[in-house]
Amino acid sequence: MTIRSLIFFFAVVALAHHGAKATTFVTSADGTTTQPADTAYSDWSDKGIDLDIVVVTATRTPKPLSKSPIPIQIISANDIRKTDATNVQDILQRELPGVEFSYSMNMQVNMNMAGFAGQSVLFLIDGERMAGETNDNIDFERIVANGVDHIEIVKGAASALYGSSANGGVINIITRDLADGTEWTLDADGRIGSHGERRYALNWGVRRKTLANKIQLSYHGSDCYQVHSKRTEALPLIFDYVPGQEVYNVGDRLTYQPHERVKLTGRLYYYYRQMVRKQGESEHTRYYDYTAGLRGNFRLGKRDMLEVAYLFDQYDKTRYYVPSQLAVSDRDVREYSNVQNSVRALWTHPVEQGTLAIGTDYLYDYLVNIKLGNAHYKQSSFDAFAQYDRSLGDNWEVVGALRYDFFEIGHRSQVTPKVSLAWHREQFKLRTSYGMGFRAPSLKELYYDFEAMPSWYIDGNSELVPERSHNFTLAADYAHGAYTYTLLSYYNRISDRLTTGVPRSLADGAHLAYTNLRQMSITGGEASVQGRWSSGWRAKLAYSYTNEHNPDQAPNQFMPARPHALNYNVEHSRTAGSHYSWSAILSGRWLADVHNDEYRSTQHPEEGIMRVHYPAYHLHTFQFVQRWDDYISLTFGIDNLLGYKPDNYFYNAPLTTGRSYSLSLHIDIDKAYRHWK
Amino acid sequence: MANETKMRKYFQYPILTVLGMSSMTFSACSGLVDIYDELTVQDTASSPYRQLHVTATTYDDWTYLTLDNPDSTVVLPIPTTLNSGEWDGVTSYTRQEIKLGSTTELSSTPTDAQPEPERWDLAFHHFDIRTNGGMAFETEYTSLDQLPAHWSDIPGIEWQADQTTKDRVWIDLSNSLAFNIGCQTIDISLPLSNMAWMDVSNPPPIYNVSGHVCLLRMKDGTVAALFLDNYMNEKGKKGYLTISYIYPYE
Incomplete structure (x- = not known):
């Protein structure tokens, strides 16, 4: 860390300390919120750390956050709004210290969360899986901040409830719904920024008796631009351009509640993204998604609940030939399509001192890809699971879950257990758990046949076995006064990790095949402290530690996890009169340097391995938010406040060329209408 | 479409x-x-213009043809060593570090001259094009239909002879992920080669087309007008060139 950054951090801490002088108890651990004595600040509708928020991801049953027996992190609607983020990438990086997004060939995005790459972290939207992948990561642009209510994050293996790909954790995106009793809502959002960044979004909701409908529209885009590295040696994993893109997300959700015991929800979703890597290129890559789902929630008897859902999700990639005089111009040709049809059912039955949940899922997975020799592959998978969640006296709670998964290809079966134990007294909560995770090899990893570059191939491997992990977690939360403290530590033992292996030189070039690594482990932890004071100050500091231990010493396919990372957020809010308030928010993150063993040339593995150093960096953002009458907000933002510019644009470097600016406007039209009416 | x-x-x-x-x-x-x-290549059988189809998917040879008889091609390998003992002063095997915006020469070794057939007008190497002592000019026209009746009616023609390039003719892409590319140093026609352009400086390749009609003046003074219709086959594989042309263009 440089002297300048140290001074900056001290300044941040001093600022927070200054704000802490006049503290008043605001939020208690049981979720009750008391009004501060000093009301001369605007809390921006912030209810503090809302422990009453109902979470579903940890146990697949609704539960107040304070009662969750499994550690779960929440990024609230208020947090999301303050980030002024466009997509889930921005939100996660700003809020979670152990999350980093890096890039790979063709600037495809890869996530790393606590040592697990994106393919080992299960992303859900309202509890439902997403079709399609690139580098086995979901298309993160499908999750725009506009439609998100809050995000629930469960770290560690959760395959006992969620099956394949949940061996590193689950990130469940809970979308916004029309609040009970609301007749209509309408809000609009716009943002412009450097590098041609633009974002426009509209949400419109209407309720008529038993029917409620919500439409979400959003568009965002940016221009492509070049970046220049200062490198003095051949370093392969760097990029020279940041692609531009155009992204549309359109969603509609219709809810019909003919009876208090019955709720039917239908949803449709359309997604389009076009990536432009260079001005004037004659071919663009496009991405589409079409989703249609139907869900029924039924209350049976006194307290039994049954949820039955069907989801169709098709994710396509196409090559679009730009209009010109070429014989193939102006054509949009499909190159990849992943179609998933899934049916699921979940029955929850209250029992003495607890809840029993029993569920089952069926997934039909269909994949066609020109990189599979233009062949199509299909696979059915089925699972059944049960979970018993029980209180033991006043202070103890135990959860046990067991799941069985069956995959058609190879007739593979998998049994995964999870046990959690929680103890709490007043403001203190201690949780520990053991869970098993697994990731079944994808159709791509089994059957890929792709000439990525002339003389360089990526091959599937039909002999692959599922990756498995054993996860042990210990977590503690403590709330005192204006402060909340959290600690989380974990150990993961991973066998048969799915990745690409050692390249082989064959007659037609180098071949990189998918393989299973023998064994590796990830140890780590997180610590955070946050405070909120009646003087209008609020601050949060979070640190994460990740240690990957790979005895095989196999070169990492993706960027390694950084061992240390720090996120902070300091904000101050004030009101001026009855119609105007403002907030000043300073936030940032620091990521430690990391070394990685990589092939000097993946096309020529015989040239050996080199150790590459990826430097530390820190980025800071300042936002000034003004609000008028609670229905208009105007945010001016400065990203990369200190003007950091990487010497070399490694695949894990931030996409920045220095300080950048943004301006965004949000209008709650329904609130404005009611105000003026 | x-x-x-x-x-x-x-x-x-x-x-x-x-x-x-x-x-x-x-x-x-x-x-x-x-x-x-569907990626069905446009039916050009009814095209009023003559067409040449060149399969130039490989990187280690040049494909030669004449505009009179373009279906008869001759493929000759690119030399990477100097076996004849006599260097022509140009043709070399050059390793380049090619990245967006910068090219650094790593090494250059003289090789034998590029072998050529007795009679040829154009030579193709992927998207690179050489002329047999001719000169070329990129017009602003985007279709052969737009051309005036006589080439001499086209204003502002500035003929360009083939020029020596050290980083355009890629013959070894086996280390392209490290941006280390083996090239042939040789004279090529830049206006004709720019009709289609593949950029591998940041994989995967980025493709560009000029979309413009090019004029070719042969060394005997006759003129041809050429337009690139396509650079791929019906499966999307690159290196299959289809060029419509008028020859002789009076």
């Missing part, structure tokens, strides 16, 4: 698109399939 126009309408009316999806005929298992275009 009609389907693309259809897609654009989808974007203009996104809600209708989403709602309309539910009424589309599709198999739930394999999804919506008829909403995209």
Whole structure:
């Protein structure tokens, strides 16, 4: 860390300390919120750390956050709004210290969360899986901040409830719904920024008796631009351009509640993204998604609940030939399509001192890809699971879950257990758990046949076995006064990790095949402290530690996890009169340097391995938010406040060329209408 | 293309698109399939112009032809060593570090001269084109239909002879992920070679086309007009060039 950054951090801490002088108890651990004595600040509708928020991801049953027996992190609607983020990438990086997004060939995005790459972290939207992948990561642009209510994050293996790909954790995106009793809502959002960044979004909701409908529209885009590295040696994993893109997300959700015991929800979703890597290129890559789902929630008897859902999700990639005089111009040709049809059912039955949940899922997975020799592959998978969640006296709670998964290809079966134990007294909560995770090899990893570059191939491997992990977690939360403290530590033992292996030189070039690594482990932890004071100050500091231990010493396919990372957020809010308030928010993150063993040339593995150093960096953002009458907000933002510019644009470097600016406007039209009416 | 126009309408009316999806005929298992275009290369059999089709998918040779008889091609390998003992002063095997915006020469070794057939007008190496002592000019016309009756009516013609390039003719891409590319140092026609352009400086390749008609003046003074129709086959594989041309262009 440089002297300048140290001074900056001290300044941040001093600022927070200054704000802490006049503290008043605001939020208690049981979720009750008391009004501060000093009301001369605007809390921006912030209810503090809302422990009453109902979470579903940890146990697949609704539960107040304070009662969750499994550690779960929440990024609230208020947090999301303050980030002024466009997509889930921005939100996660700003809020979670152990999350980093890096890039790979063709600037495809890869996530790393606590040592697990994106393919080992299960992303859900309202509890439902997403079709399609690139580098086995979901298309993160499908999750725009506009439609998100809050995000629930469960770290560690959760395959006992969620099956394949949940061996590193689950990130469940809970979308916004029309609040009970609301007749209509309408809000609009716009943002412009450097590098041609633009974002426009509209949400419109209407309720008529038993029917409620919500439409979400959003568009965002940016221009492509070049970046220049200062490198003095051949370093392969760097990029020279940041692609531009155009992204549309359109969603509609219709809810019909003919009876208090019955709720039917239908949803449709359309997604389009076009990536432009260079001005004037004659071919663009496009991405589409079409989703249609139907869900029924039924209350049976006194307290039994049954949820039955069907989801169709098709994710396509196409090559679009730009209009010109070429014989193939102006054509949009499909190159990849992943179609998933899934049916699921979940029955929850209250029992003495607890809840029993029993569920089952069926997934039909269909994949066609020109990189599979233009062949199509299909696979059915089925699972059944049960979970018993029980209180033991006043202070103890135990959860046990067991799941069985069956995959058609190879007739593979998998049994995964999870046990959690929680103890709490007043403001203190201690949780520990053991869970098993697994990731079944994808159709791509089994059957890929792709000439990525002339003389360089990526091959599937039909002999692959599922990756498995054993996860042990210990977590503690403590709330005192204006402060909340959290600690989380974990150990993961991973066998048969799915990745690409050692390249082989064959007659037609180098071949990189998918393989299973023998064994590796990830140890780590997180610590955070946050405070909120009646003087209008609020601050949060979070640190994460990740240690990957790979005895095989196999070169990492993706960027390694950084061992240390720090996120902070300091904000101050004030009101001026009855119609105007403002907030000043300073936030940032620091990521430690990391070394990685990589092939000097993946096309020529015989040239050996080199150790590459990826430097530390820190980025800071300042936002000034003004609000008028609670229905208009105007945010001016400065990203990369200190003007950091990487010497070399490694695949894990931030996409920045220095300080950048943004301006965004949000209008709650329904609130404005009611105000003026 | 009609389907693309259809897609654009989808974007203009996104809600209708989403709602309309539910009424589309599709198999739930394999999804919506008829909403995209097929990569059928335009039927050019009825084209009023002559066409030449060149398969130039490999990187280690040049394909030679004449405009009189373009179907008869001669493929000759690119030399990478100097076996004859006599260097022509130009032809070399050069290793370059090629990245967006910068090219650094790592090494250069003289080689034998590029072998050529007795009679040829144009030579093709992937998207690179050489002339047999000719000169070329890139016009502003985007179709052969737009050309005036006589080439001499085209204003501002500045003929360019083939020029020596050290980083354009890529013959060894086996280390391209490290940006280390083996090139042939040789004279090529830049106006003709720029009709299609592949950039591998940041993999995967980025493709560009000029979209302009080029004029070629042979060393005997006759002139041809050429236009690149396509650079791929019906499966999307690059290196299959289709060029419409007028020859002789009076």
